[in-house]
Amino acid sequence: MIPLSLAEIAALTGGRQHDITDPEARITGPVVIDSREAGPGALFAAFAGERADGHDFAAGAVASGAVAVLATRPVGAPAIVVDDVTRALGALARHVVGTLGTQVVALTGSSGKTSTKDLIAQLLERLGPTVWPPGSFNNEIGLPLTALRAEAETRHLVLEMGARGIGHIRYLGELTPPRIGVVLNVGTAHIGEFGGREQIAVAKGELVEVLPPAEEGGVAVLNADDPLVRAMKTRTSARVLLFGEALEADIRAENVRLTERGTPAFTLHTPTGCGDVTMRLYGEHHVSNALAAAAVAHQLGMPAGDIADALSAAGTLSRWRMEVTERADGVTVVNDAYNANPDSMRAALRALSAMGSARATGGEARGGRTWAVLGEMAELGDDALAEHDAIGRLAVRLNVSKLVAVGGREAAWLDMGAKNEGSWGEESVHVSDAEAAVDLLRGELRAGDVVLVKASRSIGLESVAHALLDEGVSNEGNEGGVATR
Numbered sequence: 001m002i003p004l005s006l007a008e009i010a011a012l013t014g015g016r017q018h019d020i021t022d023p024e025a026r027i028t029g030p031v032v033i034d035s036r037e038a039g040p041g042a043l044f045a046a047f048a049g050e051r052a053d054g055h056d057f058a059a060g061a062v063a064s065g066a067v068a069v070l071a072t073r074p075v076g077a078p079a080i081v082v083d084d085v086t087r088a089l090g091a092l093a094r095h096v097v098g099t100l101g102t103q104v105v106a107l108t109g110s111s112g113k114t115s116t117k118d119l120i121a122q123l124l125e126r127l128g129p130t131v132w133p134p135g136s137f138n139n140e141i142g143l144p145l146t147a148l149r150a151e152a153e154t155r156h157l158v159l160e161m162g163a164r165g166i167g168h169i170r171y172l173g174e175l176t177p178p179r180i181g182v183v184l185n186v187g188t189a190h191i192g193e194f195g196g197r198e199q200i201a202v203a204k205g206e207l208v209e210v211l212p213p214a215e216e217g218g219v220a221v222l223n224a225d226d227p228l229v230r231a232m233k234t235r236t237s238a239r240v241l242l243f244g245e246a247l248e249a250d251i252r253a254e255n256v257r258l259t260e261r262g263t264p265a266f267t268l269h270t271p272t273g274c275g276d277v278t279m280r281l282y283g284e285h286h287v288s289n290a291l292a293a294a295a296v297a298h299q300l301g302m303p304a305g306d307i308a309d310a311l312s313a314a315g316t317l318s319r320w321r322m323e324v325t326e327r328a329d330g331v332t333v334v335n336d337a338y339n340a341n342p343d344s345m346r347a348a349l350r351a352l353s354a355m356g357s358a359r360a361t362g363g364e365a366r367g368g369r370t371w372a373v374l375g376e377m378a379e380l381g382d383d384a385l386a387e388h389d390a391i392g393r394l395a396v397r398l399n400v401s402k403l404v405a406v407g408g409r410e411a412a413w414l415d416m417g418a419k420n421e422g423s424w425g426e427e428s429v430h431v432s433d434a435e436a437a438v439d440l441l442r443g444e445l446r447a448g449d450v451v452l453v454k455a456s457r458s459i460g461l462e463s464v465a466h467a468l469l470d471e472g473v474s475n476e477g478n479e480g481g482v483a484t485r
């Protein structure tokens with residue numbers, strides 16, 4: 001981050017200095033919320049969590065080199081004491097971004113924010129130094145922490161913005177005002193909390209409302225294929241750039257198909273040229289994400305051919321999102337256990353089905369059977385039964401060889417949907433927990449099989465993928481308290 005003295009930080013946050021001997025001592029970054037990450041030059045922001053209180057670790061952070069602590073009470077170490085640490089981080093981020101004049105690109109949507117953020121980052125890095133968050137640092141804590149990593153030479157700052165209610169994106173947008181704002185889609189994630197899709201659209205659309213007008217360089221990048229997103233063009237004075245497969249999209253995909261490997265390929269059309277894209281990422285939902293990223297890169301001056309090359313080279317930067325691993329015995333495990341909602345469940349099932357077909361034509365020895373190990377999609381409110389039932393039915397319609405529904409009541413609904421759509425009842429099996437799923441799969445899997453593992457974050461179904469891959473359980477990919485939708 002740009003160096004700031006403790007006196008400046010106190011002034012910016014409205015905080016009081018405690019136990020500080022040198023108010024001119026400077027924070028050079030990073031700003032951390034985990035005391036174990038504190039090192040020389042750091043500012044440790046203390047949060048009181050459910051299990052631990054950061055204030056108890058303040059002295060340790062300073063011993064490791066942190067210059068000071070941002071806290072809500074004196075901690076017996078140099079501290080700037082504020083009423084609200086989250087707000088204080090926001091004030092610092094606003095100052096840093098305002099001072100630097102970095103090009104800020106923000107994106108939101110119900111699904112695909114992190115995947116698209118990672119694509120945008122991989123494109124913009126080719127144009128100049130780019131800062132982006134790890135994983136899903138997309139809320140009122142994760143976003144400022146990311147913005148505070150920007151430095152004088154940072155050309156682009158790519159920010160993911162999540163919302164759990166009305167006003168959240170506006171708050172984030174005002175902290176780090178974007179010039180380019182991307183809205184991917186309005187799905188059903190957190191629909192229970194929002195109270196309906198229209199409300200979700202209201203919340204996500206706040207991003208285009210905070211953009212500067214067209215004359216000042218504001219650009220709203222909107223999904224032409226999603227009516228609720230497209231309609232947001234009336235809520236902004238920024239220039240609108242549409243992406244999608246719709247003919248009127250400025251950034252368009254034509255001839256979308258799946259390669260033999262099961263990854264999407266398409267011809268990219270931009271107002272200044274075309275290019276062929278063959279993605280390394282799995283799942284046709286990434287076409288939409290790639291177009292959104294292409295629109296941003298186009299806006300920032302990247303030629304179409306370079307965009308197509310960069311999209312074709314892009315890999316996954318964040319774990320557990322369609323993470324494909326082939327075992328030595330020829331079984332492929334697709335770990336998409338980071339999260340699930342009805343939209344992403346459908347996209348993942350279609351990807352699974354395509355991967356199965358690709359393998360079935362790859363040679364006789366390869367069976368190409370597909371297994372969907374699915375768990376609950378949380379927070380669906382009154383729609384929960386219908387949505388789980390529909391996913392179970394879709395698995396059968398896509399010819400997934402076997403659905404393994406894991407868990408309680410919601411898993412029973414998945415299983416019931418599949419059984420009602422199928423004919424023999426063998427299309428699906430319901431097991432009570434991850435362990436039972438692993439036991440079942442261990443006895444059945446053979447070369448050429450593809451196994452998709454997916455459920456909502458709270459279910460922790462990555463344990464199934466880890467067990468199938470003989471990996472220990474790690475915390476990677478679990479981004480704790482810094483992510484919301």
Ligand SMILES: Nc1ncnc2c1ncn2[C@@H]1O[C@H](COP(=O)(O)OP(=O)(O)OP(=O)(O)O)[C@@H](O)[C@H]1O
Pocket residue numbers: 109110111112113114115116136138162184185283285286288289321322336338339340343344345347348483484485
């Ligand atoms: N455009 C898309 N449409 C539907 N599903 C998608 C799309 N892009 C990604 N997904 C799926 O959605 C899930 C979450 O992806 P990702 O982490 O990129 O989204 P996110 O919006 O950042 O999620 P979160 O709100 O949890 O931060 C993954 O399982 C992925 O397969």
Ligand SMILES: [Mg+2]
Pocket residue numbers: 113114115135136138160483
């Ligand atoms: Mg995310």
